Amino acid sequence: MTYASLVDLLSKDWSEEQAPVADILSDPQKLLFILEDLDNVKFNLNIPESALCNDSRKKVPVNVLLLSLLKRTLAPDSSFLITTRIEPRSPSDTIAKETDFTFVLNFGDEVRKRYFTLFFKDEKRVETAFKFVQENEILMDLCSVPILCWLTCMNLKQQMDEDEEDVTFPFQTTTDVFAHFLANALTSEAGVACVRPRLILLQRLCWLAFEGLLQDVFHFSGQDLLSVGLNEADASVLQTTRILMQSTEHQDRCMFIHLRFQEFCAAIAYMMPLNAFLLPSIQQQNLGKREEYNDLTPIMTHIFGLLNEKTREILETSFGCLLLSEIHRQHFLERVENLGANPTAMEHHVPLFYCLFENQEEEFANKIMDFFVEATVLIQENKDMVVASYCLKRCHALEKLRLCVQGILAIKEPDVSLTSCKQRSLVLWKEFCSLLYTKENLRELEICNSVLDETSEKILGKALMHPTCHVETLKLLYCCITDVCCFSIGRVIMLSQTLKHLDVSVNFLQNYGGLILVLSLLMPTSQLKELE
Structure with a gap:
């Protein structure tokens, strides 16, 4: 649907000529629109007021229709229920009206701490775990997503259960956290119950993740699982261990617990001998328009993370698998050398910085960064400053630095005290600026x-x-x-x-x-x- 009218929108799920559109629009105060996951709306909403629509029967581009509803040039007294993953920095940052309801799905600082308290219960454990996460901006970001906060806490609990007195947490990156979770899940009591060898189960799970992303399938049918060799018993184990869960959109399907975990599993598949599979869901037309997956950057980031020997060892020890690391390492060195020789080849270098940070190997990072004499850095979140500082400290030949800072260091509203996130931003900014004299x-x-x-x-x-x-x-x-x-x-x-x-x-x-x-x-x- 590229062009539509408000009448089309209201009647699309009704039989022809049965939609009581006139009755619905006669009292728009009773009309509630639900806009789910505002952050992932892919329409351009930067539209001039003059282009907005006030005719409910006029067909306009979908982005114009959406903004006309949000601005109330259509259905003027209606309301919106909006879910978003990032809390607006100020009222001016949101397109919602005062009469709308906005729900932030991700955890802010206070809610995150409250979750740790509810999860660990014991005060000493709460402080130990939260202090560790609080000192790592990457893990703080991971724990802003509720299900990934649970996953991280499960890993922290496992470590504390093993050694309460002298606990050390062996993860600094998202790849570390996911590798420990996957290994713990499939070697747990529930995982051991699987009659299939763990390595075979791992391979087929990762094939499912990889092919799902390539074929834009995120909600898997039983036939999809069978196509990569996973049977009902395997699916039961994977759901019991919370690697897979019931689909949020289709009752008879399953999905990975989060897209980021599916991307991690896809990275493992990329580093193992890989077979090609066609998922049956790709051939079905009754699922409507599927989501499109066109950003392979997270998979690449996890591949760099899996090049780290200690992280790779977690999986190789637990499953007996051998991940192809050296061939990828040499390939990346050759590709990045070409990028270093051509400063305009990348719009900005932050995606590469995330890869090197995820890798956490000093020698490898030094080799990569030695290719660069210029760098372009786009900073939109605190974690961007963390990875940029990590890499640029190792860029000994750096002569020219281009920098774009958006949002996180912007002028705050008068009489508003600094949030803990903004305080962290200033600390990280000070560390980043130290590059100018080092x-x-x-x-x-x-x-x-x-x-x-x-x-x-x-x-x-x-x-x-x-x-x-x-x-x-x-x-x-x-x-x-x-x-x-x-x-x-x-x-x-x-x-x-x-x-x-x-x-x-x-x-x-x-x-x-x-x-x-x-x-x-x-x-x-x-x-x-x-x-x-």
Whole structure:
């Protein structure tokens, strides 16, 4: 459905000419629309007001129809029930009206801590487990998803059950967590009950995951399972161990407990001898439009994670499998060397940084990062800063850094105290900015399309004024720089010992801000030669 009217939407599940559309629209206050998983709406909602529709019978593009309903140019007194996975940073960040109901499906900081308390019960265990997760931004993000929070807690509990007094948690990455969970599940009492050898069960499970992603099948029928060699007894074991669960959309189907876990299992399949299977569901037309899976980045990230010897050993010891690691390692080294020689080959380097962080092998990360003299970093979440800092610390030849910071360091609303997430953002930003004075070869910094608040601006300025910072060219493009910001930029101009070129074009500077920069340039301590 690419074009539709509101009448089409209301009548699509009714027999022809039976839908009481006129009655429904006669009292729109009683009309409730449900918009599930707002974050995964793939329509472009950046539409001008003039393009919105107010005629319930007019066929318009589906994105225009959706936004017209949300903006209430159609069914003006109706309401929405919206589910989202990310809590809006402020009321202005959401398209919902005051009369709408918005439910955040993911765990925020407070709910996450409450879940740990309910899961572990014992106060000492709660503090031990939560402190460990809190110190790892990747695991914090993992535990924002309820089912993956449970999965992580199961792993933590297993470790504490083994050694209560001197507990150590052997996982730093998502791949670590999933590998331990899979090994524990299939070697548990329920897993051992399976008559099939564990290695065979693992292979067929991972084939199912891999082919499901390739063929856009996420809800598996009994025939799908049989096509990869899994029978009813196997399915029962996999559901008992919570690797698979009943489908949320079809009563007679099953699914992986989460897409991210399916991606992990697909990565294992990629590293084992692989057979090709055609899942019967791909041939069925009665399931309606299937979801499309077109981002293989998470699978690639887990493959890098499985190249880590200790992580790989968990699976090889538990299942007797041999994952093909060396051939993939050499292949990645060759491919990344080509990327390093062509700085524009990747839009930005954060996906590669996630792969290297997931790998957690110093020598391998150093080899990869030695290929790069330029890097482009897009920061949208705290974990982006974590992986970028991890990799750029190992990029010894780095000469030019491009940076785009979106959202997490934006100016907060007045009189609103810092959340724990924002506090972590500032700590991670300070660590990231330390790269500016620890990278001996770094000469150019470009920050574009970014909004920084006063605190994060000061952290950046302090790093640029550090005695060991060698940055000579600074570009601040489309960064919403105002006259007020020019005071901190002026300090950098006056106190930096190496800054020669400054570009602040395409911002909101007025005459007063420009005057501040010029006066700073004229100070005897300034080394600046060129100001744009």
